[in-house]
Amino acid sequence: xxxxxxxxxxxxxxxxxxxxxxxxxxxxxxxxxxxxxxxxxxxxxxxxxxxxxxxxxxxxxxxxxxxxxxxxxxxxxxxxxxxxxxxxxxxxxxxxxxxxxxxxxxxxxxxxxxxxxxxxxxxxxxxxxxxxxxxxxxxxxxxxxxxxxxxxxxxxxxxxxxxxxxxxxxxxxxxxxxxxxxxxxxxxxxxxxxxxxxxxxxxxxxxxxxxxxxxxxxxxxxxxxxxxxxxxxxxxxxxxxxxxxxxxxxxxxxxxxxxxxxxxxxxxxxxxxxxxxxxxxxxxxxxxxxxxxxxxxxxxxxxxxxxxxxxxxxxxxxxxxxxxxxxxxxxxxxxxxxxxxxxxxxxxxxxxxxxxxxxxxxxxxxxxxxxxxxxxxxxxxxxxxxxxxxxxxxxxxxxx
Amino acid sequence: xxxxxxxxxxxxxxxxxxxxxxxxxxxxxxxxxxxxxxxxxxxxxxxxxxxxxxxxxxxxxxxxxxxxxxxxxxxxxxxxxxxxxxxxxxxxxxxxxxxxxxxxxxxxxxxxxxxxxxxxxxxxxxxxxxxxxxxxxxxxxxxxxxxxxxxxxxxxxxxxxxxxxxxxxxxxxxxxxxxxxxxxxxxxxxxxxxxxxxxxxxxxxxxxxxxxxxxxxxxxxxxxxxxxxxxxxxxxxxxxxxxxxxxxxxxxxxxxxxxxxxxxxxxxxxxxxxxxxxxxxxxxxxxxxxxxxxxxxxxxxxxxxxxxxxxxxxxxxxxxxxxxxxxxxxxxxxxxxxxxxxxxxx
Numbered sequence: 228x229x230x231x232x233x234x235x236x237x238x239x240x241x242x243x244x245x246x247x248x249x250x251x252x253x254x255x256x257x258x259x260x261x262x263x264x265x266x267x268x269x270x271x272x273x274x275x276x277x278x279x280x281x282x283x284x285x286x287x288x289x290x291x292x293x294x295x296x297x298x299x300x301x302x303x304x305x306x307x308x309x310x311x312x313x314x315x316x317x318x319x320x321x322x323x324x325x326x327x328x329x330x331x332x333x334x335x336x337x338x339x340x341x342x343x344x345x346x347x348x349x350x351x352x353x354x355x356x357x358x359x360x361x362x363x364x365x366x367x368x369x370x371x372x373x374x375x376x377x378x379x380x381x382x383x384x385x386x387x388x389x390x391x392x393x394x395x396x397x398x399x400x401x402x403x404x405x406x407x408x409x410x411x412x413x414x415x416x417x418x419x420x421x422x423x424x425x426x427x428x429x430x431x432x433x434x435x436x437x438x439x440x441x442x443x444x445x446x447x448x449x450x451x452x453x454x455x456x457x458x459x460x461x462x463x464x465x466x467x468x469x470x471x472x473x474x475x476x477x478x479x480x481x482x483x484x485x486x487x488x489x490x491x492x493x494x495x496x497x498x499x500x501x502x503x504x505x506x507x508x509x510x511x512x513x514x515x516x517x518x519x520x521x522x523x524x525x526x527x528x529x530x531x532x533x534x535x536x537x538x539x540x541x542x543x544x545x546x547x548x549x550x551x552x553x554x555x556x557x558x559x560x561x562x563x564x565x566x567x568x569x570x571x572x573x574x575x576x577x578x579x580x581x582x583x584x585x586x587x588x589x590x591x592x593x594x595x596x597x598x599x600x601x602x603x604x605x606x607x608x609x610x611x612x613x614x615x616x617x618x619x620x621x622x623x624x625x626x627x
Numbered sequence: 628x629x630x631x632x633x634x635x636x637x638x639x640x641x642x643x644x645x646x647x648x649x650x651x652x653x654x655x656x657x658x659x660x661x662x663x664x665x666x667x668x669x670x671x672x673x674x675x676x677x678x679x680x681x682x683x684x685x686x687x688x689x690x691x692x693x694x695x696x697x698x699x700x701x702x703x704x705x706x707x708x709x710x711x712x713x714x715x716x717x718x719x720x721x722x723x724x725x726x727x728x729x730x731x732x733x734x735x736x737x738x739x740x741x742x743x744x745x746x747x748x749x750x751x752x753x754x755x756x757x758x759x760x761x762x763x764x765x766x767x768x769x770x771x772x773x774x775x776x777x778x779x780x781x782x783x784x785x786x787x788x789x790x791x792x793x794x795x796x797x798x799x800x801x802x803x804x805x806x807x808x809x810x811x812x813x814x815x816x817x818x819x820x821x822x823x824x825x826x827x828x829x830x831x832x833x834x835x836x837x838x839x840x841x842x843x844x845x846x847x848x849x850x851x852x853x854x855x856x857x858x859x860x861x862x863x864x865x866x867x868x869x870x871x872x873x874x875x876x877x878x879x880x881x882x883x884x885x886x887x888x889x890x891x892x893x894x895x896x897x898x899x900x901x902x903x904x905x906x907x908x909x910x911x912x913x914x915x916x917x918x919x920x921x922x923x924x925x926x927x928x929x930x931x932x933x934x935x936x937x938x939x940x941x942x943x944x945x946x947x948x949x950x951x952x953x954x955x956x957x958x959x960x961x962x963x964x965x966x967x968x969x970x971x972x973x
Binding site for chain 2: 286287313322323324338380381384
């Protein structure tokens, strides 16, 4: 980028066959990715899945072992970090402790010799509503304020591509929600391309136009949040992005419209269009909030509805808007049901005999099975050490 | 020697450690030990055993039976133990302080002595020596030489040592740990050995001894201290800050001068002060490598044979006072800054 000018608008980013190996392990395996200009793209995955490495490669803080990085049609693979039209909001914010907030924000402008850097820095600080603290040192700000300064410091340069490395991780829940909305506002306002790396699936779904779920250095699935949530293709995605009930069984009959799978003697039907695998062993999944809890067996087996049961309620946990029931179904395992709290208190109690049902069109088929995915999650967990998010996703995967 | 003197050391520096078990007081001693190592300007001097030896002689008779007696008496009559502590410790402390401060007090007081050539007996009070400090032959020349050597050696050692420290922390390269270890050697080697070894090299190379050789010698032994001091600071510097600098269009040069250097500055300044103090103070290595040139310590050493002029006391007192002022100013500004920060946060 020529010195002294701003990018007119966001640029698109293309990664071609990127591989990154560190001594002893491969962080990224032959990754191809295209992010169109102006979009808000999230890389989602557990710790150690290679998402932060991908970000650092794009920023120029690491060099790829193989592959090309193209920003706005220009190959930047061999350029240095300070030569790329890219700015990063670091996970630790990395504000310069020896400079005032204003000087922090003006740093990038000064390095590129852009006219009236202080004015533009004030402008950026007004955008994040911190202009009144411009004279302070970063150490004198709260975590949320520091995060906003870090954001202003990156945005003020109008980079073609803004990289966000889990910048909201250190904030408490309420502040995080607020920052998510602000970030999204700023992105629409300035029209930059955002690449956001996070392990928080809710954050990714709220903010991003497109999510790529990464696992073990590869992209498992990519698409709009709704698409990924409604139709996950792998057991890893089904459980990393929200929770899923998964049932594995053999295909017993298939028509052009529907597929019937027998799992532990129960017949489950899914639409063929939602099943990538149509013969042999198939894993069927359904989201917990799609399930209906029945206290009596359905009168007549109707087509278009899957029924499981009877099972016994083994856990009821109340979480405000909904209640989570865990139901042990013999031969199947534990089934999780989220029920809206339409009445006061839980509908059934621990020990009650219940049935669960769901509409056939809410089910989905997977390309792999939980057993295959579990191995992968275990890998990721051991690579990442004791990470809470990995642990919970592993927990929810190993069932059915 | 270290194990012995270490176990003896804490009894008076940390009186509370007396009731604690042996293991705990030994750890306490480690702290005191490393602190005194720094204040005594380096391990090489410690290796010659003088400060440790003195400390041991001082403490052993009082700390051993004193502590034991106090404890023994505590069981039958608590009063006696308390009275012993109440009297013995302050007297002992006062004596120890007196012992430490007598040479300084003597030097300061006798800088006002209206003496002739000999400055041994008190002849009456005068300010002449302070107002006319360069009167005695050689005092000011030696002092100027010491300042010159100190400044140049400090600048060289600080620049080289800082570069080495950054390299050792930030880069992975072959023989990195070996180099780290080798850098400790000059600190551990007795100064006579260093001085004589270097003098031999200058001789065999046919280099004329003078200011340049003194500067080379001082730079050599100061580098180790700079590396150790700055390394700690580099290790505590978050690499993400430099990455952020590069990410914000900072070229490697800009990132070093605007981010790395200012953040390392406290460490670099401490290293520079230490270097200067070591260089200004050095006698042994200087004596081997100075030829005909006199530095201040060398001048005093030679003058001591026939009576040190009072002007030397003036210079020494002035340096001492300057050092105290620097320390006080640094402490006061630091406290003021901390108070301001606390107010802003609160």
